[in-house]
Amino acid sequence: MPTHAGNSRAGIPEEFRGPRRRGSLAEKRGHRSSVYALVAERRKSDGYPPQQKEQAALRIIAAQRNMDAGITVGTLPVGTEEKEVPALIERRQRVEDDVQGSKILMVDDSADNLRLLTAVMERGGLVPRPVTSGKLAIKAAEANPPDLFLLDIRMPEMSGLEVCRRLKQNERLRDIPVIFISGVQGSEDKVEGFRVGAVDFVSKPFHDQEVLERVKTHLRLKRLQVELASHNQRLEQRIVEQVKEVAASQLATIFALAKLAETRDDDTGQHIERVQTFARRLGEGMRELGLQAAQLTSTFIENLYQTASLHDIGKVGTPDAILCKPGKLTPEEFVEMRKHCELGARTLAAVLERHPDNQFLRMGVEVARSHHEWWDGTGYPDGLRGTTVPLSARIVALADFYDALTSKRCYRSPISHEVTCRMIQTGSGTHFDPDVATAFTNLEGEFHRIRREMHDRNESA
């Protein structure tokens, strides 16, 4: 940074002065056709009577339907039909095993019905929990949620429909499937049953096997829903991680460009990193003091940290003879040097035009353009005054000033921390936003420590 002797504001460098993986479609088609081929093969070669052949075909098609619903066994290539049967049986067996031991809360005011249903469930490998009233059912479910409810509709005290309504209002119980089982013949209760959230309806007198199969079907469906939800959650998590990764690599690229620009006049230092750190601490410090707190959200402060690296990006357009001049700049050179603000802002604004909703780029433009503005309106390039200077730029202005003054330059020695602090205090309300200066005063010691820890290669620690 060039020197600027003869400055009317003694001691202030001129730069700071104002004017679930599924198979492919082809694979699935291949898979499906291979199952049908198997059925056809069986029809031809097996010596089954026609009725049994049909049943065998239906069993295989049912298995296929399960696979289509998501109970996949993986995709088997066409031509491996003989291998499919054990795979299907194995998968079906696994799903069957999955629902074994499921708890079924059965609610019926008839003890005979409960005894009968208990026997049916036990025969099917399920764990029945019979209760004789709606109130008891809700109490039992709250204490130990079942995997499925089997509810009678007509009961004294509280009807099955009311029990179902209450279950659906309970956050812990609302997702447990409810099947009504009732002797009611009209369709009104059935319709109402579905309305209040039931998944199925069984008429009394019921067929043992039918009740069991319906119960197991809904247990399997519920299990698949849970699997799907957890799969979706994993997927969402993966997307979030990938977005983070992309964002991190973009920020790294931006930082690399900022560093590249900095090497033209300072190839040993950590000026950019320190300005970033100081800007973030000032933002946090202001928020802790309740200053501009509404604007200083976590996202704002994170963007502030990242965009602070871009404050001098426009210096890539400043000629070497000016940027690295060890002596005083001529007025013409000074005008040229000041152009880095507009140049940096213009470059970032061109990118912003293509991504107008990007808050990071928007702040980048503010910081690059306005980090040399003064609170009293005597800064450059626009002579903005007070809060018309964007908050991000007001903060970076102080962070940049502190770091530049306490750093060695080719045309001057570093200014001490103490002197720099005094200059900042004096500049509160003229050069600097008083709120930012107040936060700095609170953080002076920390700034001094950071300045020593993050020292340049040409400085001693």
Ligand SMILES: [Fe+2]
């Ligand atoms: Fe600058």
Ligand SMILES: [Fe+2]
């Ligand atoms: Fe700077």
